[in-house]
Amino acid sequence: MNSRNIVRLFMTTLIIGGVTAGLAGFVARWDQFAPMFSSFDLGEILSTFVWMFGVGLIFSVISQAGYFAYLTVHRFGLGIFRSASLWNAVQLVLVIFVLFDLVYLRFITFAEGEGLGSYLGLAILLLIVGLIVAYFKMKQTNKQAFIPALFFMTVVTILEWVPVLRVNDESWIYFMLLPLLVCNAYQLLILNKLIERSQRELESKRASKQKSGKQAIRKGNKQKVKTK
Template sequence: MNSRNLVRLFMTTLLIGGVTGGVVGFIARWSEFEPYFTSFEIKAILSTFVWLFGVGLIFSVISQAGFFAYLTIHRFGLGIFKSVSLWNAVQVVLIVFVLFDLVYLRFLTFGSGEGIGSYILLALVVLVIGMVTAYFKMRQTNKQAFIPALFFMVVVTVLEWIPVLYTNDDGWLYFMLFPLLVCNAYQLMILNNLINRSQEELADKKVRKQTNEKKFKAEGLEGK
């Protein structure tokens, strides 16, 4: 991917993270911000949205760091296991392990006196969104892309989510989760388009260079 498309990916993901953070922040933490809407305090609503937008930008940066880290890990895994199927099997094991920890360890830590259902539901949200994204990524590329995409959407998202995961504050949990999922899904789906665009731009650049070289040679011969 060339630098132009890399910057484009960074800026668009940043914007998506900010907007998603602003919208989801109001919904996830509605109990805190409802008085602004009931009393129609425009200034407070706008200032709060700007703050939520800023936090969403931070979530976007975390998402992008995780995305590029996974691209490196994915190549590293393929190099170690020397087989796509074996590396995919390892990723499936890690997905199961992370989902189990997401439910069981949090339940052990915070689940005293309450059912495990809410913890399972949260893990299912991550899994279902991950599977839907992985399915469309598979349709976009090939069948081998499903497991890596699912791994990224589940395992990497959970790792990115850790800063608020063990606070057990529902508002912050969902406030961070959905911008991460949206940014991760966007990067996953747009990557191939940007790579193809970069290759097309590189090919066009080579054609222009060859055309200019032929033109200069022709002009040189005419001058003689």
């Protein structure tokens, strides 16, 4: 992928993360922000949105760092296991293990007379979103892409999410989760299109150079004929 499309991916993901966080923050923390909407304090609404937009930019950078780290780990995994199917099996085991830990560790750490349902529901939500995004990724490419996409959408998202999970503030949990999921899904689904666009741009440049080279040769031949 050329530098232009890398910058395009970075900037669009950055904006998507900021906007998603700005909107998700109002929903996740509605109890706190409802009074400003009831009084229609436009200045306070805009300033709050700008603040959450800025936090969303940070979430977006975390998402992008996680994505490029996973691409590196994925290449190492393919090299170590020397088989895409074996590496996919390892990733599937890790998906199950990490989702189990997401439920179990949070439950034994934070549950105080609460049932398992709320902790289990969060993991199920993450798994459903991961399955949906992985399905579309598979449709874009091939069947081998399903497990890596599911791994990225679940395991990597949870790793990116850890700072908020340790605090266990429900409003912040959803405030960070939604931008991470949207940014991760966007990067996963747009990457192939950007690679194809980069290849087309490269082929277009090559064709343009070949055309200009041929024109230069023809021009040189015509000048030789005139001198004769």
